[in-house]
Amino acid sequence: MEASAILLLYCPDQPGIISEVTKFITDNQGNIIYLDQYVDREDSMFFMRIEWQLDCFLIPRTKISDYFSTLYAQRYSMTFNLYFSDERPRMAIFVSRMSHCLYDLLARYKAGEWNVDIPCIISNHEDLRFVAEQFDIPYYVWPINKDHSNKDEVEAAERELMEREHVTFIVLARYMQVLSNAMIARYPHHIINIHHSFLPAFVGAKPYLQAWERGVKIIGATSHYVTADLDAGPIIEQDVTRITHKDTPESLVLKGKDLEKIVLSRAVTKHIERKILTYKNKTIIFS
Amino acid sequence: MEASAILLLYCPDQPGIISEVTKFITDNQGNIIYLDQYVDREDSMFFMRIEWQLDCFLIPRTKISDYFSTLYAQRYSMTFNLYFSDERPRMAIFVSRMSHCLYDLLARYKAGEWNVDIPCIISNHEDLRFVAEQFDIPYYVWPINKDHSNKDEVEAAERELMEREHVTFIVLARYMQVLSNAMIARYPHHIINIHHSFLPAFVGAKPYLQAWERGVKIIGATSHYVTADLDAGPIIEQDVTRITHKDTPESLVLKGKDLEKIVLSRAVTKHIERKILTYKNKTIIFS
């Protein structure tokens, strides 16, 4: 398959944007294979994802960004990102002790479902080294002190590793530590977390116990981009499952595991496919 | 169909309770047509719903409660309620301005789905009088002042009406007023509310707007018994529906209406069927 270019953009809505952008691509012999757009009429903002094949495209790939910026982005005050389908995102996975999300991510990776590289798995515990070894992926452990006194050093080492490995985004696969604001700022809207509740219900620790105590009839899981506010970043995907009075905190944990892994993997899929735009702490998810 | 007796009970768990209770019924020629039980192993509490036909039952219906109390309830420290299938619950419906839940309740009532009487519909506005008239049900309006200064009088009048009409439980079908603690105490765990969010997320006013602002991917509705704490009573039923970034606060209101009416009617069904026990601010829902 030929490589394609993927353009994600948003700007104040104005007549003619789709027309101009599609004309730019087709005039230059690009074959559009995906176009989806959305207008937020409240804010008068326009959002678009457009993808086209590069094989006959007249503009060299290294110059597309410049051309587009000069010809359209400045004129329409666009914020845009340009990706190429043959430049694979590189994903670092952070884990603590629970294996269900990690196995789900790695099984998909190994089955070739995702156009992604996984150069490293990072943890504060040795527990899941055996999983990394099963899949032949380097596993790095930096224990974090109970008083968090070494957190800055640990994060510095993690960042150094990730930069060396050209990591482009991070997946927290039930990683039980809170990242520092510095770390979060380094990967803005590029850290995906799975929270084991239907956010914004049950923020923080032990959401299944909270859910059980409240007596809800449905539990959920939420994947979101990490921001400086705990469990309050842009939501990417949620799903739920029905429970009854017969469920215990323990059975909720088991039922929740299935939700968590599916909801996390769906979010990772959308991120890898470059189908997510974030705007005002929300996500636009192209289909 | 012959009348049946319905016994709902709970007590500290002990060996032999099911055996004793079923023996009591079968020894007295009662034909058991429903039995479901549940043990909360955390609290060692036993919960049961049992229903049997009365036609050959040797104990007269007026004495069953006494006999059961003397022979078993005291011995096992049971809390119990006895109902008869031919004694229909009497439901008062409170509404404000929105008709979707009211229509759904009345359509089921009119179609004979429910073993219930509806002697009155009560409102603080005239808006839905035409619906009550469509279904020939008396409609009473007591406007509440903006400063709530006449709330005590209004509730006194409402209570007086409901007592005269032998109302046994209340359904708040998108009634936009908060009931006083005195009113709630008069109908403990017999007032069913529909809250238009997936509780405990988005307590209070304008939950759809809150949901839209948070950017959730799923919205919900929750029916619960009303207690003195706002939106915090025992949850009876919840359901959810998927939304996207394309939804607006207005489209959430429309999608939510379908959830609200179904979730409220399911809770009312369970209440009418005497299939709900409440314990420690949670519900046990027999199937």
Next chain:
Amino acid sequence: MEASAILLLYCPDQPGIISEVTKFITDNQGNIIYLDQYVDREDSMFFMRIEWQLDCFLIPRTKISDYFSTLYAQRYSMTFNLYFSDERPRMAIFVSRMSHCLYDLLARYKAGEWNVDIPCIISNHEDLRFVAEQFDIPYYVWPINKDHSNKDEVEAAERELMEREHVTFIVLARYMQVLSNAMIARYPHHIINIHHSFLPAFVGAKPYLQAWERGVKIIGATSHYVTADLDAGPIIEQDVTRITHKDTPESLVLKGKDLEKIVLSRAVTKHIERKILTYKNKTIIFS
């Protein structure tokens, strides 16, 4: 609110269609308030729904269709339909004996949820006349003989009525008769049926009994356009609900009623909003 024009079209996919159509509208001072498109890459077919405000539009509304046809539709081999938001669809409802779908349709209509007129309700039984009277809608009964010997006359009378009333589409709200091919041909893809199963499972009669006998764990309902093949027309909407071994054929009927009315009303909503295109016995549903 100003009237808007709604254009639904499909044609073989070619570069530049969106660009051309949006340019046509914006060049003529139309303010686009909705645009959604989809490309079926298997068949290389392009589908679009576009809506724009008419108040400043330079082409008079009576000539839009001609202009568009001449300038674009012929060139691109488009199939298209043009609607105006202030020309309300006119819906005829067909019913037999069950009221749940009818009440749900009429409650929405009465609450002003839909931009639609309902000039008539047609039945083969008197049973639901009282519902029509509650809502002040003319109710017509043409009984059909057991041997169907008078079916042609009945349908002729129904068609005559619907033509007099300028009916634009038909909703079969649990109407238990099969329409003739002549009737179906008169309203191609403009008759919406609700089938009480998850099609294509359990085609034909008594789907809940079939579902119960098969022991499924989930039941469903399906709304679809009626075609000459029984229960095989383009599916518009489906939904499901979970059941257990404790359910009986009777409880399935009750649970199914909630599905049926919601699934039917969602389909009617989409049809009224002109958000459905049919192609090759499938629907494209714009969001």
Next chain:
Amino acid sequence: MEASAILLLYCPDQPGIISEVTKFITDNQGNIIYLDQYVDREDSMFFMRIEWQLDCFLIPRTKISDYFSTLYAQRYSMTFNLYFSDERPRMAIFVSRMSHCLYDLLARYKAGEWNVDIPCIISNHEDLRFVAEQFDIPYYVWPINKDHSNKDEVEAAERELMEREHVTFIVLARYMQVLSNAMIARYPHHIINIHHSFLPAFVGAKPYLQAWERGVKIIGATSHYVTADLDAGPIIEQDVTRITHKDTPESLVLKGKDLEKIVLSRAVTKHIERKILTYKNKTIIFS
């Protein structure tokens, strides 16, 4: 944790069965930790699952079955099975080329979610040997000829292996061969299959393609016990996911994989927990 005994039984419904069985256990110092029962009122059949701790139980475990049979089963014409919680079921997994279900099963097994042993993975292809090796489970390959001429030999070898390994039940984790009736008869209601459709819709080959061609709006997956009739055995669990006109046969396959693995693993969980009774080609699933 002490071992417990699990009794699954059904018989014609009669007064006093629960009372007798619970009395038998409590009189012999068994502490009941689970009881759930169900009456099929159509067939007047009684179904029960009861579990009790063995540590103080007066009847030796080797004699419980005899005693129960003599004292109750014969009297009430019961069909029953007795299990002990410390006698782990032994599961053989059959696979072909797709890894998603296999990974899901093995990840749960490795995480200790299940009280089960997995002595062997059996396949007609080498493709998934690497997964078995990742988890250190013996992997056996018997290729089947295109004309199926060696099917009897292959199944004989498989059966011989499974008998040597004391396999108690089989999981077909997207195994693409049809088992012979002889094989099925050897493990009656002990072979769990996952079918990638919402049965009974789309029986047989390529259900996702069938679903796409029919234009359904929801797809499903079904786990069931294998019987001599293809895809027609007792259904254990089903689940569904929503799709749109934008989905392709390929995207259905991807979405379906998540359904398949979750639905299969839920069925396996219930089987391992001995919470399934089969009766008249249906399942009773205890909660």
